[in-house]
Amino acid sequence: MAFAHKHFISTKVLSREDIDLILTTAQSFKEINQRDIKKVPTLRGKSIINLFYENSTRTRTSFELAGKRMSADTINITSASSSVTKGETLEDTAKNIEAMDADIIVMRHPASGAPDYLAQRLSRCAVINAGDGAHEHPSQAMLDLMTIKEHKGTLEGLVVAIIGDIARSRVARSDLYALRTMGATVRLAGPATMLPPGLDTLGAEVYTDINAAIKDADVIIMLRIQLEREGGSKLLPTKREYAQFFALNPGNLKLAKPDAIVMHPGPLNRGVEISSYVADGKQNVILEQVENGVAVRMALLYLLAGGSDA
Amino acid sequence: MKTIIKNGRVIDPAQNIDAILDVVINAGRIESIAAQVKPADDDKVIDATGLLVTPGLVDIHVHLRDPGYEYKEDIVSGTRAAAAGGFTSVACMPNTNPSNDNKAITRYMIQKAQLEGYANVFPICSITKGQKGDSLVEMGDLKLAGCVGFSDDGLNVEDGAMLRHAMEYAQGFDMPIIAHSEDESIKDGGVMNEGPLSTELGLTGNPWVSEAASVARDIMLAELTGARLHICHISSKRTVELVREAKQRGVRVTCEVTPHHFTLTEEAVRGYEVNAKVGPPLRTAADVAAMKEGLQDGTIDAIATDHAPHHIDDKNMEFIYAAFGMIGLETALPLALRLVDEGVLTLNEVIACLSCKPAGVLRIPRGTLNVGAVADIALIDLEHTWEVTRQSIRSRSFNTPFEQQGMKGKAVMTLRAGEVVHKEI
Numbered sequence: 087m088a089f090a091h092k093h094f095i096s097t098k099v100l101s102r103e104d105i106d107l108i109l110t111t112a113q114s115f116k117e118i119n120q121r122d123i124k125k126v127p128t129l130r131g132k133s134i135i136n137l138f139y140e141n142s143t144r145t146r147t148s149f150e151l152a153g154k155r156m157s158a159d160t161i162n163i164t165s166a167s168s169s170v171t172k173g174e175t176l177e178d179t180a181k182n183i184e185a186m187d188a189d190i191i192v193m194r195h196p197a198s199g200a201p202d203y204l205a206q207r208l209s210r211c212a213v214i215n216a217g218d219g220a221h222e223h224p225s226q227a228m229l230d231l232m233t234i235k236e237h238k239g240t241l242e243g244l245v246v247a248i249i250g251d252i253a254r255s256r257v258a259r260s261d262l263y264a265l266r267t268m269g270a271t272v273r274l275a276g277p278a279t280m281l282p283p284g285l286d287t288l289g290a291e292v293y294t295d296i297n298a299a300i301k302d303a304d305v306i307i308m309l310r311i312q313l314e315r316e317g318g319s320k321l322l323p324t325k326r327e328y329a330q331f332f333a334l335n336p337g338n339l340k341l342a343k344p345d346a347i348v349m350h351p352g353p354l355n356r357g358v359e360i361s362s363y364v365a366d367g368k369q370n371v372i373l374e375q376v377e378n379g380v381a382v383r384m385a386l387l388y389l390l391a392g393g394s395d396a
Numbered sequence: 397m398k399t400i401i402k403n404g405r406v407i408d409p410a411q412n413i414d415a416i417l418d419v420v421i422n423a424g425r426i427e428s429i430a431a432q433v434k435p436a437d438d439d440k441v442i443d444a445t446g447l448l449v450t451p452g453l454v455d456i457h458v459h460l461r462d463p464g465y466e467y468k469e470d471i472v473s474g475t476r477a478a479a480a481g482g483f484t485s486v487a488c489m490p491n492t493n494p495s496n497d498n499k500a501i502t503r504y505m506i507q508k509a510q511l512e513g514y515a516n517v518f519p520i521c522s523i524t525k526g527q528k529g530d531s532l533v534e535m536g537d538l539k540l541a542g543c544v545g546f547s548d549d550g551l552n553v554e555d556g557a558m559l560r561h562a563m564e565y566a567q568g569f570d571m572p573i574i575a576h577s578e579d580e581s582i583k584d585g586g587v588m589n590e591g592p593l594s595t596e597l598g599l600t601g602n603p604w605v606s607e608a609a610s611v612a613r614d615i616m617l618a619e620l621t622g623a624r625l626h627i628c629h630i631s632s633k634r635t636v637e638l639v640r641e642a643k644q645r646g647v648r649v650t651c652e653v654t655p656h657h658f659t660l661t662e663e664a665v666r667g668y669e670v671n672a673k674v675g676p677p678l679r680t681a682a683d684v685a686a687m688k689e690g691l692q693d694g695t696i697d698a699i700a701t702d703h704a705p706h707h708i709d710d711k712n713m714e715f716i717y718a719a720f721g722m723i724g725l726e727t728a729l730p731l732a733l734r735l736v737d738e739g740v741l742t743l744n745e746v747i748a749c750l751s752c753k754p755a756g757v758l759r760i761p762r763g764t765l766n767v768g769a770v771a772d773i774a775l776i777d778l779e780h781t782w783e784v785t786r787q788s789i790r791s792r793s794f795n796t797p798f799e800q801q802g803m804k805g806k807a808v809m810t811l812r813a814g815e816v817v818h819k820e821i
Contacts, residue, residue, distance in 0.1 A: 259598065
């Protein structure tokens, strides 16, 4: 079976079959990463450009390793070292990359919709969205689903609570669509200033009391809170108050199912949205997410480069 | 030598005329309107059989980008677009570069339109110098130069005392204040309507309350000062209600709606469609319905385009970075005519909202076919179907969400002071 999409931009457009294909393919690649010699020739001769307009350590490294372990040539372009600062348009930058016969562009961009924009304008290159504004981060969703499935065996019927700054979270949106497609219930929770309108129409249950969201959940995904100023902002008074009402700690974690797993897309703000006791506790699967991230991205590169499951 | 427009269906809402009549033009003015006029040998006859003959349309909200942004539009190309849309008079906003806050630029605009343009230009000057919000322009002097109103359009006058005093001062010269009412702090960087779709697209939302709250303030300041207040491009249901209620209380307030705000919903933004990025934003189906109700009961006085040409280089980019605005002069008439098909307005009401009513808002001496009036006339073919393409649009810019869409209804001839400025029959 071949992947039904030319680009990988949003989980909203993925079918159950699409997601199953990605997860199955990723599972088969995971073993490569555990070998002594972590390299296969599958994508030899393919060129992959990581075009990052926002800082990222984890996602960029994960995509780069994924490409390299499949023997593709991977090049990183970050905003500091590109023509971005010279005022070149995104279209011009991308068309130049395409003119060098790149096969896949993996892009992170602060503007929601930037990958859609690119995909509409490129004729040969496939586009992978590595996070666009507050829109989507679909590869994160795939690695989240893979991790959940490894622990729970299925996604159908699970209750997944996602807690934090939902308004600015592309992870929450991508997780929501993918999990709903796979038959899970999704609860989105956070301070009311961080819950945008219409989440219910997108298929979520919405909570401002995180204890209610955690109650009997199978999976808890905590999101990073970005509070630039110590003194608070229009959205939040203080980190202290956030930690008091919206953090996951050993006390409220007990409200979840006993076998619930705890996830976080990283980087962690220990002591803010997640207590270190939980982040390092036995229910946490945070590093498994990171490990699965490489396998998922290998699968995505492989499927978009034209591969099908064996 | 006279010009006689024969056998057309003459609609002049200002005089309650709707009949098959002939219009006689002499020396650039309407000489008479009568049935079965016998032309003299040297008279020029225009056969308008099957066409509407209406006052030249009046658009009280356009951006002509001249001086300063001629790569987007200038007074020649913008008035050419106006004439092609049936408009013979446009009121242009002051956000040029330099901005129109002085007599020299006001006169430049009027004269360039007279010498090289295809429609009359009635400049709207800024309220504050350079639209910076901190000191009043010379309103009296600008009125003498031909300015028809004051607006910092595109920007809200955030300072309440500034706006209050602008209203008082303008009122002293019997001039209207034209408000782009959006509270910037509530808008908070929003780039589309706030709602489920902005959440889905991950775009910052601009809620209806940014407009309604600001309109409420402006209405109360107008109430306090007794000034004439005209509210630009209203977009939300709540705003219509506020204006309706203010009018009932006798506040001197008028308002306009754009064709896009009564035609499109926020769904047009889906796919990060930059040509549907406009300020105020396209809103919901309920808001669109409220615009139609407002037009129906007269709460909304005028249809105005907010014609906002942008070069492709200002639009072809990531949605959040793209400029706000769309062109409108050439699609306004067919979009307004859809209101007739939908049973929202009668044909006469649509013509009124595009001629005598907007002219009345800014007291522009146009918009009627009165005997003695300047012979600004549009000949409209209601059955003419056409497609919005780069080739069919005269504006220098082509930022329209109606690209490739079919339109029905077209001004097939436009006359300014009796001279043909647009012709496609």
